[in-house]
């Protein structure tokens with residue numbers, strides 16, 4: 051195998067002086083007419099851009115000739131040198147290819163190096179978009195306060211576009227939590243009373259897109275089977291793990307591993323991207339390359355900072371700096387790292403009790419329990435509630451943790467069509483009238499489980515109709531608010547808050563702390579008697595390690611920041627603290643009393659008075675709506691509710707997933723996205739799933755929209771609105787406020 055070289059440091063035959071675009075603009079006139087030269091240049095740049103994206107491979111000679119032609123057509127020596135350098139670089143591509151014995155790698159070196167010339171970076175300089183391997187993570191993360199004006203901002207991610215004024219409290223690092231002081235870029239996440247809940251409508255792409263998607267899979271499957279057939283006969287050593295040997299069954303079933311080996315591996319570049327540092331507004335990618343078509347991925351020791359539109363950091367509390375991080379540090383000094391025990395066996399501390407009381411108050415229920423893992427909150431507590439003789443009615447798109455819990459419980463399961471209340475009602479009528487199979491006895495319990503906000507579709511549960519059905523058919527209702535808690539509603543209390551429905555209408559509200567709270571673990575809230583029963587019957591209580599003090603503190607600090615804290619000793623008629631009420635809608639009943647927080651925990655005033663929390667809720671609501679509406683106006687097919695911070699954009703074709711991921715990452719301002727495909731989605735509806743955060747600024751969303759606009763044109767992804775109804779990117783950006791109020 052060819053030695054691994056630092057691709058970004060590959061020696062390049064450039065002159066030392068690279069003309070900047072400005073110097074080109076002010077250079078002497080070209081020998082041909084200015085307009086003609088510019089037109090030629092534009093055409094060539096487009097060709098090079100396409101080449102970067104994989105179109106026109108093998109056409110290097112023509113590109114080189116055009117570059118030389120462009121150089122000769124200009125009178126300025128600097129411009130000539132610039133284009134001659136780029137031509138020299140393209141001429142060297144077979145050399146790179148040979149060195150790597152892999153054309154893809156050669157092309158990658160070429161592309162990266164060419165990008166450096168275009169950006170005007172000399173070969174000796176640190177590449178603008180990647181971080182030198184000698185740089186430590188912490189120094190890179192902290193250096194980015196706005197007062198460090200020397201910070202390299204060539205990727206546009208390190209510094210805010212407008213310097214904050216002295217009245218702006220800028221306590222966060224811009225790369226972790228973007229600075230956005232414009233009060234216009236805020237929105238309130240709230241359902242308009244009396245309007246119907248938006249149904250989940252799946253917009254179909256043109257037939258040729260569906261056809262080409264099916265054909266792509268068909269080709270991949272046929273080729274995969276042919277390769278397996280021949281490989282097993284002519285190269286059996288590579289297939290040992292798939293064939294019985296020495297009396298032992300195969301380690302992997304051939305059918306199970308087919309998808310992974312023959313389909314997923316081909317596009318593994320877009321999955322499981324390793325990262326480091328804080329998963330905030332930006333994130334550092336650990337660059338990797340594969341010398342053998344993704345069978346192995348090798349880290350290059352380089353990092354790229356990218357705009358992070360893929361983490362569940364909805365309210366931006368995933369921070370290494372700021373009030374919550376300071377509180378966590380204090381917690382470690384006060385309580386250490388671990389409880390070293392299970393909740394029912396010596397692991398329960400005062401922090402657990404405080405956190406559970408705070409969660410119950412936050413979601414508006416009588417009591418709550420917390421568990422150290424969100425997945426296990428569903429999978430360990432559903433079996434504590436239902437069992438043999440019970441029936442669970444589950445939305446067809448419910449999360450794996452719910453399915454797993456239901457399977458463990460031994461209860462019967464029926465599914466209904468995603469978010470379709472008429473489908474649920476049909477199932478209810480059927481199961482109630484028929485009773486248990488064979489005996490036709492009434493069910494011991496009927497439990498309906500739904501998610502508040504569905505993580506793959508971005509759809510919001512039709513809670514008003516669901517609550518009506520509950521009243522009519524008297525079933526128990528479990529709502530998983532993993533993605534909606536903290537992210538929806540004027541006070542961030544989730545779907546009940548969004549629809550203005552009292553929490554008491556639901557029996558059990560489940561949620562996780564991994565998303566909006568930047569922590570870990572999950573909770574279940576309900577009536578005291580029910581929660582007490584779950585505490586002793588759920589497997590987490592006696593068997594799982596209790597949540598650790600730093601994580602508990604992050605939960606308490608972030609939740610209290612959303613609620614606002616009432617000063618000690620002030621209680622209103624509800625028994626909750628009050629006196630000041632500056633921050634509407636944080637009225638007293640919804641605030642956290644000071645006594646609900648550990649005595650050593652001190653939040654900065656902007657967090658304690660709830661103003662920062664409120665601003666985050668409104669920024670998230672603005673960003674979510676803006677991205678949603680913007681993508682629709684650009685002509686893309688998206689799924690989900692406009693209030694949802696999860697915005698899925700449909701890609702359909704499996705080949706486009708890899709390309710989309712790569713093209714977004716390969717920009718001047720790199721953007722990291724998550725693409726999802728079968729089996730997480732139906733076969734033909736592969737998608738990119740944007741996760742918006744309060745940490746993003748309006749400019750960040752513009753950056754994402756602009757990138758989608760350009761990439762969408764190249765990959766033919768705009769199958770939503772008709773061309774005549776679309777808006778241009780400039781229109782979207784300048785009419786953002788009009789757009790979000792549509």
Ligand SMILES: Cc1ncc(COP(=O)(O)O)c(C=O)c1O
Pocket residue numbers: 423424425426428449451501505530532533562563564570571572
């Ligand atoms: C709906 C739903 N429930 C539960 C979970 C599990 O939560 P966690 O990731 O905190 O374990 C997830 C995870 O994303 C989820 O989407």
